[in-house]
Amino acid sequence: MANCDGRVFHTQIASVMEALANAAVAEICKLVDDDYAVFRLEITQSQKENRALRRKLQLLELKVSRERVLASRPNSVKILDRYRGMARGHLAGGHRSFVKPAGPNAWRDDQPITVDEGNGTSTQHVILIESADAEAAGPGGSSLVKQERTEGEDPTHSRDIQTEAAAGVVPPVAVEDLTTMPQHRTRPSITEVSGTLNAVLKSETDTETHRLLHTGSDHGSDPERLLLGRPGCSPAPDSKYLLYGNTSLRTVHSHEDSGDALETGNDLSRSYTTAMDPGIMPLVLETQTDLSRGDWNQYSSSVYSEGCIDKKREVIAIDEVTVKMEGDSPLTCNADNTHLWERYSQSNTSDLDCRDRLETNLNVATHSPLHAVRDCDPVSPSMAPYDSHGSIFFDQVFNSDDGARDECRGGGAMSSNSKEKRFLCMFCNKGFSCLQKMEIHQRVHTGENPFSCTQCEKRFSRQDHLKRHQRVHTGEKPFSCPQCEKRFSQAGDLKRHQRVHTGEKPFSCTQCHMRFALAGNLKMHLKVHKGERPFTSMLCGKTFSERSYLRTHQQKTHPAV
DNA sequence: CTGGGGACGGGGCCC
DNA sequence: AGGGCCCCGTCCCCA
Numbered sequence: 001m002a003n004c005d006g007r008v009f010h011t012q013i014a015s016v017m018e019a020l021a022n023a024a025v026a027e028i029c030k031l032v033d034d035d036y037a038v039f040r041l042e043i044t045q046s047q048k049e050n051r052a053l054r055r056k057l058q059l060l061e062l063k064v065s066r067e068r069v070l071a072s073r074p075n076s077v078k079i080l081d082r083y084r085g086m087a088r089g090h091l092a093g094g095h096r097s098f099v100k101p102a103g104p105n106a107w108r109d110d111q112p113i114t115v116d117e118g119n120g121t122s123t124q125h126v127i128l129i130e131s132a133d134a135e136a137a138g139p140g141g142s143s144l145v146k147q148e149r150t151e152g153e154d155p156t157h158s159r160d161i162q163t164e165a166a167a168g169v170v171p172p173v174a175v176e177d178l179t180t181m182p183q184h185r186t187r188p189s190i191t192e193v194s195g196t197l198n199a200v201l202k203s204e205t206d207t208e209t210h211r212l213l214h215t216g217s218d219h220g221s222d223p224e225r226l227l228l229g230r231p232g233c234s235p236a237p238d239s240k241y242l243l244y245g246n247t248s249l250r251t252v253h254s255h256e257d258s259g260d261a262l263e264t265g266n267d268l269s270r271s272y273t274t275a276m277d278p279g280i281m282p283l284v285l286e287t288q289t290d291l292s293r294g295d296w297n298q299y300s301s302s303v304y305s306e307g308c309i310d311k312k313r314e315v316i317a318i319d320e321v322t323v324k325m326e327g328d329s330p331l332t333c334n335a336d337n338t339h340l341w342e343r344y345s346q347s348n349t350s351d352l353d354c355r356d357r358l359e360t361n362l363n364v365a366t367h368s369p370l371h372a373v374r375d376c377d378p379v380s381p382s383m384a385p386y387d388s389h390g391s392i393f394f395d396q397v398f399n400s401d402d403g404a405r406d407e408c409r410g411g412g413a414m415s416s417n418s419k420e421k422r423f424l425c426m427f428c429n430k431g432f433s434c435l436q437k438m439e440i441h442q443r444v445h446t447g448e449n450p451f452s453c454t455q456c457e458k459r460f461s462r463q464d465h466l467k468r469h470q471r472v473h474t475g476e477k478p479f480s481c482p483q484c485e486k487r488f489s490q491a492g493d494l495k496r497h498q499r500v501h502t503g504e505k506p507f508s509c510t511q512c513h514m515r516f517a518l519a520g521n522l523k524m525h526l527k528v529h530k531g532e533r534p535f536t537s538m539l540c541g542k543t544f545s546e547r548s549y550l551r552t553h554q555q556k557t558h559p560a561v
Numbered sequence: 562c563t564g565g566g567g568a569c570g571g572g573g574c575c576c
Numbered sequence: 577a578g579g580g581c582c583c584c585g586t587c588c589c590c591a
Contacts, residue, residue, distance in 0.1 A: 434577055437572095444571070458569095464580055465569070472568075486566095492583065493566065500565075514563095520586070521563065528562075548589060549562085567589080574582080 421431030423438035427445040432438035440462060443449070449459035451466040455473040460466040468490065471477070477487035479494040483501040488494040496518065499505070505515035507522035511529040516522040524546060527533075533543035535550040540557065544550040 436578060441571085461570080465571090467580085469569075489567075490569095491581090492585090493568085495583085497566075516563085518563095518565070519584095520588085521565080523586090525562075545562090546588095552590090564591085565589100566591105568587085570584100570586080572582105572584085575580085576578100 421433050423432045423435050424430070425432070425438055425442055425445070427442065430438075430441060432441060443461040449461050451460045451463050452458070453460070453466060453469060453473075455470065458469060460469060471489040477489045479488040479491050480486065481488070481494055481497055481501070483498070486497060488497060499517040505517045507516040507519050508514070509516075509522060509525055509529070511526070514525060516525065527545040533545050535544040535547050536542070537544075537550055537554060537557075539554065542553060544553060
């Protein structure tokens with residue numbers, strides 16, 4: 001009897017469990033169906049939004065096309081830059097450039113510009129950017145004047161930046177660390193960051209924020225710069241964070257600290273300032289930590305623009321400006337401050353040439369695909385209306401890459417195959433097919449070396465270079481010569497080595513008939529013809545064409561020393 | 562001086 | 577899109 005009752009009980013339990021399970025399954029199915037419906041609805045809505053945005057984009061493209069046809073001269077930023085008549089559009093249409101000479105003396109050499117500020121006439125170095133956007137600024141437009149006093153100023157506080165803005169300009173929307181801001185400053189202002197040798201400024205304009213990032217250059221090597229770059233820290237005492245702005249205005253400023261830079265060496269501050277539609281986009285001052293340790297990427301990935309279409313669907317190529325400056329430091333200054341310079345000097349014909357370029361073409365560049373068609377008019381010293389796109393195009397930084405410069409002259413990334421290369425380097429306008437390639441390339445300009453070797457202190461801009469370098473430590477030599485079983489860590493080294501076996505000497509001297517298997521050897525040989533003997537023994541005055549010769553000589557002749 | 566190798570920077574291409 | 581590789585050029589160093 002008891003067994004019978006137990007079976008019945010179990011049967012009942014089983015049926016209840018089944019019912020519960022069925023109910024649960026039904027519930028789950030219902031939830032899934034509901035979510036699916038919601039999901040589909042969201043997809044449909046997104047598709048609708050996409051279609052609408054696409055239509056909007058097409059309309060704007062049409063508008064741009066019209067402007068390309070109609071736009072003649074008076075539609076854009078005019079920059080009054082009388083410095084040595086430089087940087088007049090060495091990029092394609094790149095005359096929307098802002099040129100700041102690197103050398104403090106160069107500034108001093110500049111002919112002062114006389115600007116009537118209403119209160120009289122001042123003869124100060126002035127960079128004047130005028131906006132007269134008929135749509136946004138209204139009659140009279142507005143102008144933005146940056147001044148650098150040449151007399152009676154504290155070298156470490158050498159900037160006296162004023163604005164001459166039209167009535168109705170929008171005050172700054174947001175500024176971090178307002179305590180650093182002069183409270184009396186009621187005019188709209190541009191956030192300005194100045195620091196030590198290498199100042200980095202980033203601006204983001206395609207979103208709701210406008211960032212200015214200040215950082216050190218070589219990544220932890222300069223404590224002062226690190227201090228400046230540390231989040232939450234106030235700017236250096238010699239820095240001013242100034243904020244002024246203007247609706248529908250995007251400007252870029254550059255200046256350096258003082259004429260004492262050459263003496264102080266490390267105090268080669270420069271700053272770059274951008275402002276764009278501060279009335280719309282809050283200005284947010286940020287700091288940045290050590291870029292070389294990877295912090296950079298969190299900015300670069302998120303801030304770099306992708307084709308850079310802002311909210312108005314205006315194409316703005318550069319939403320971020322990152323400048324690594326090598327100032328007027330002598331070539332003998334420490335490696336932390338010169339490695340970029342050295343890199344440039346390596347890539348150019350001569351140190352002097354490069355240095356000269358650095359001094360005279362210290363520019364920042366932003367480029368918009370639009371400028372290729374809009375910026376066909378030369379820079380005029382007269383004031384001209386500001387264009388409705390609010391774009392300023394900086395000139396090329398350092399002007400160091402001939403190839404890139406040529407590309408810029410020829411339209412750069414806007415040439416025939418430019419459609420695929422829609423990511424433009426903000427420094428040299430070189431086009432890249434994807435964002436990361438551009439970011440990697442820009443390390444050429446920024447000096448960023450995010451990949452560090454665990455075996456030594458060396459740092460690299462690219463992961464593959466780090467990997468290749470680590471063969472130094474591992475001793476790995478994967479490339480072996482089939483003729484002599486010699487092994488090499490790099491394929492190029494093997495290829496070069498094989499000329500030993502083939503006898504190939506592709507490098508021939510134009511002065512004599514000597515031929516060389518290695519380009520470096522030809523280069524060295526050419527010094528014989530030129531009589532170049534730049535290396536002088538401090539002990540005996542003897543000169544040598546190569547440093548190694550001098551070293552060998554000193555080892556032999558002056559072993560004690 | 563010349564020959565040659567180690568190592569690195571940068572661009573381009575491929576997967 | 578991104579990582580990796582190839583290639584080239586260059587600097588530096590040493591025999």
